[in-house]
Amino acid sequence: MELILFACAAALYVAATLAALVYLYLKNERVSILMYHLLVAGVVVHLASFGLRLELFWKIPENRYFAPISSFYGALSFLSLAVAVVFAVVEGRHRLGILGAFVLPWAAAGAVGAWWRALYMGGTEIHGLAPALQSYWMNIHPMVLMAAYAIFANAFGVGLALLVQEAQVKSRKPTELCYRLPAIEDLDDLNYRCIVTGFPVLTVGILMGGIWAYGAWGRFWGWDPKETWSLITALVYAAYLHMRSIGGWRGRKSVYMSMVGFACVLFTFIGVNFLSGLHGYLSSNG
Amino acid sequence: MIVLRGVSHKTCPVELRERLAARPAAEALSALREQGLAEAVVLSTCNRFEVYAAGDGDDPGEAVGRALEAWAGRPMGDAAYAKSGAAVVEHLFRVAGGLESLVVGEGEILGQVKTAYEAARQAQMTGKLTNVLFQRAAYVGKLVRSETAVAVGHTSVASVAVDLAERIFGSLHEKEVLILGAGEMAELTSRHLSSCKIGRLVVANRTYERGVELAARFHGEAVRWEEFPARLRTADIVIGSTGSDRPVVTRRTVEEALPSRMGRSLFFIDIAMPRDIEEAVNDLDHVYLYSLADLEGVVKDNVARRRGELEKAARLVETKAAEFAAWERTVGTGAEASLGHVRKTPRGGQGEKS
Numbered sequence: 253m254e255l256i257l258f259a260c261a262a263a264l265y266v267a268a269t270l271a272a273l274v275y276l277y278l279k280n281e282r283v284s285i286l287m288y289h290l291l292v293a294g295v296v297v298h299l300a301s302f303g304l305r306l307e308l309f310w311k312i313p314e315n316r317y318f319a320p321i322s323s324f325y326g327a328l329s330f331l332s333l334a335v336a337v338v339f340a341v342v343e344g345r346h347r348l349g350i351l352g353a354f355v356l357p358w359a360a361a362g363a364v365g366a367w368w369r370a371l372y373m374g375g376t377e378i379h380g381l382a383p384a385l386q387s388y389w390m391n392i393h394p395m396v397l398m399a400a401y402a403i404f405a406n407a408f409g410v411g412l413a414l415l416v417q418e419a420q421v422k423s424r425k426p427t428e429l430c431y432r433l434p435a436i437e438d439l440d441d442l443n444y445r446c447i448v449t450g451f452p453v454l455t456v457g458i459l460m461g462g463i464w465a466y467g468a469w470g471r472f473w474g475w476d477p478k479e480t481w482s483l484i485t486a487l488v489y490a491a492y493l494h495m496r497s498i499g500g501w502r503g504r505k506s507v508y509m510s511m512v513g514f515a516c517v518l519f520t521f522i523g524v525n526f527l528s529g530l531h532g533y534l535s536s537n538g
Numbered sequence: 539m540i541v542l543r544g545v546s547h548k549t550c551p552v553e554l555r556e557r558l559a560a561r562p563a564a565e566a567l568s569a570l571r572e573q574g575l576a577e578a579v580v581l582s583t584c585n586r587f588e589v590y591a592a593g594d595g596d597d598p599g600e601a602v603g604r605a606l607e608a609w610a611g612r613p614m615g616d617a618a619y620a621k622s623g624a625a626v627v628e629h630l631f632r633v634a635g636g637l638e639s640l641v642v643g644e645g646e647i648l649g650q651v652k653t654a655y656e657a658a659r660q661a662q663m664t665g666k667l668t669n670v671l672f673q674r675a676a677y678v679g680k681l682v683r684s685e686t687a688v689a690v691g692h693t694s695v696a697s698v699a700v701d702l703a704e705r706i707f708g709s710l711h712e713k714e715v716l717i718l719g720a721g722e723m724a725e726l727t728s729r730h731l732s733s734c735k736i737g738r739l740v741v742a743n744r745t746y747e748r749g750v751e752l753a754a755r756f757h758g759e760a761v762r763w764e765e766f767p768a769r770l771r772t773a774d775i776v777i778g779s780t781g782s783d784r785p786v787v788t789r790r791t792v793e794e795a796l797p798s799r800m801g802r803s804l805f806f807i808d809i810a811m812p813r814d815i816e817e818a819v820n821d822l823d824h825v826y827l828y829s830l831a832d833l834e835g836v837v838k839d840n841v842a843r844r845r846g847e848l849e850k851a852a853r854l855v856e857t858k859a860a861e862f863a864a865w866e867r868t869v870g871t872g873a874e875a876s877l878g879h880v881r882k883t884p885r886g887g888q889g890e891k892s
Contacts, residue, residue, distance in 0.1 A: 281684075421705055422820070424832045428843070431691065431701075435708035437803055502801030503824055 254308065255370060257301035258329065262363035264294030265336060269360040272352030276432065287352050291340055298333050298363070305378075314380045318390045322381055324525065325370045327394065331521070332362030334402030342406060342442075350432050355409030389464035397457035397482070401517050403450035404489075407443050408514040411507035414439040418504055440502055447510055451489045458482050477524045485516035540667055541599040542626040543606055543618055544581075544588030547640055550617035558587040558609055563654065566609070567661040573601040577665040579658040579672060583650050585640055586633070590626065592667045627671065627866075628859035634679030636688060637851055642844040643688035648679040666869065671862070674877065678858045686851045691840030695833045696730045698840070699807050702833075703775055706803050706826060712737040716773035717758075718766060718787070719780035720748040723809050727777055728756040740773065742766035744780070770795035775805045778814025789818040792825060799824070807833070 271287035309320035320326045336359040343352065381390070413433055420430040433439070461479070462472040473479060492509045495501040501509070545555055559582045570578040570591065577592040589602045599620055607614055621629055634651045636643040655672035658664050664672075683689040692698045707713055715736050717724050720743035728739060739758030743749030746762050753760035761769060770776065770792060780786055787806070806827040808815040813829055820827040865877050
């Protein structure tokens with residue numbers, strides 16, 4: 253049941269993404285509104301599925317009151333939920349429906365990826381948490397980091413839109429797309445605001461991990477691949493913020509930098525799992 | 539039965555249109571009343587002069603035609619068109635939607651249709667048929683513009699330039715515009731810009747006094763010609779309109795200003811002939827250069843795009859005209875069909891009874 257609901261949520265995200273893409277090419281406000289409704293419906297169904305999973309997860313006493321994100325399926329599902337929610341907030345506040353085409357694919361890909369994995373590779377069965385993970389930090393550390401990832405995914409989408417808009421204006425032959433996308437400077441500003449919000453969240457998340465590690469393993473930092481890569485990610489975004497505020501990097505250049513940051517996020521989230529023992533919920537020995 | 543007699547830019551030379559349009563609406567309406575017409579609306583714009591009328595007489599069209607010829611002072615011949623019944627409804631919907639306009643989809647006509655109706659209403663020359671028809675026309679006019687792309691994209695060089703500036707900066711509220719030159723083009727541009735909300739207008743001209751004069755007229759600031767390269771550090775939009783036969787803004791000048799701009803966008807609009815701004819400026823990061831030819835290219839694309847939407851818009855108008863015809867047939871039969879939006883008007887409004 254949980255998986256069926258989750259598949260519905262994934263389908264709704266895909267539908268919202270398609271609506272966003274259609275809106276990109278047809279000037280029709282109703283499609284944009286449809287996209288928003290599909291997205292909100294997706295979030296609601298997703299929350300329901302998450303709630304069901306929570307109930308099952310908490311049936312195991314040692315899991316009680318911890319978030320079910322210790323498996324890759326759980327983590328990816330939660331991440332796509334976060335991306336969808338962050339975008340719903342951004343969209344609700346700025347009414348930039350057009351950005352859906354650049355952000356929602358991430359939510360859809362995350363959800364479909366999680367569903368695919370659950371269907372063909374298993375991983376939805378619920379285990380008791382390893383003793384090291386039975387800590388209140390389990391509810392904070394990964395959540396905070398995934399919130400940061402979701403914000404960065406939005407920043408990435410905004411950055412992509414900026415590149416498109418910049419090329420449009422620069423070409424001197426703007427197509428209709430140019431009139432749909434927000435202004436270059438506004439996109440630049442939004443990209444910056446996402447990252448300036450995401451960066452402290454990421455930093456705090458990493459520090460929390462250190463504190464947890466100190467409690468669990470007796471050391472604050474152990475150069476585990478996940479730790480290393482999250483540090484690299486944080487450094488890239490710090491460099492972005494630095495170059496933007498002091499180096500006068502804006503527009504295309506700073507967007508490239510933020511995209512490098514997002515590539516690091518993806519690698520930290522997915523790639524590193526194959527390397528890391530301690531954070532390896534993908535290799536499912538976490 | 540509703541009839542239409544009129545002339546437009548498609549059928550009639552401009553002198554005749556001007557002669558017809560010279561007549562104030564109120565006067566035209568009272569003349570039509572004297573002809574025995576109960577309902578009449580006179581739509582008079584630069585490009586068309588049309589009389590929509592309804593009456594019980596043998597042929598309201600005849601009366602309108604006579605009035606038109608009297609005003610024009612000569613027989614109309616092929617210059618005027620005559621329509622009646624459903625064709626009138628479709629025509630008015632097309633006009634309101636901007637499908638009959640010189641520039642397809644232009645927005646002014648919708649306001650003119652409303653004004654024409656309002657004038658008729660005040661002259662007590664409207665009745666049930668014209669009331670519903672013109673309210674419906676205003677609605678269809680809006681619908682056509684929102685449901686199709688006939689009104690998308692600006693169609694004048696000046697508004698395209700402003701639009702592009704907004705694509706770059708978003709709001710132009712706090713933006714600084716630097717105008718190079720103080721000639722006729724500079725003046726036109728300043729006038730256009732002062733109607734948009736911009737932060738500050740700065741004029742740099744070789745003859746300082748003329749720059750001061752122009753700046754004073756548009757509440758701007760004048761700077762000496764030698765100072766303009768320094769102004770490139772703060773300006774957001776630069777308009778080249780000098781009479782110089784060589785570019786006055788070179789790639790080097792811009793490059794020197796860039797470091798202190800901290801990556802803010804810089805938009806050059808070159809409306810000078812020959813050009814004022816070196817082409818290579820567009821290769822710089824955060825710098826966008828549009829020449830007059832580029833802007834004209836955008837206008838041409840926009841006009842073409844609007845034309846491409848004509849068929850879709852025409853289909854929409856046809857549907858709406860058919861709806862109206864169905865309503866008209868039911869009037870007076872006691873089982874009046876609903877027209878959707880008409881029902882939404884507040885109940886108990888006595889305004890229409892006049």
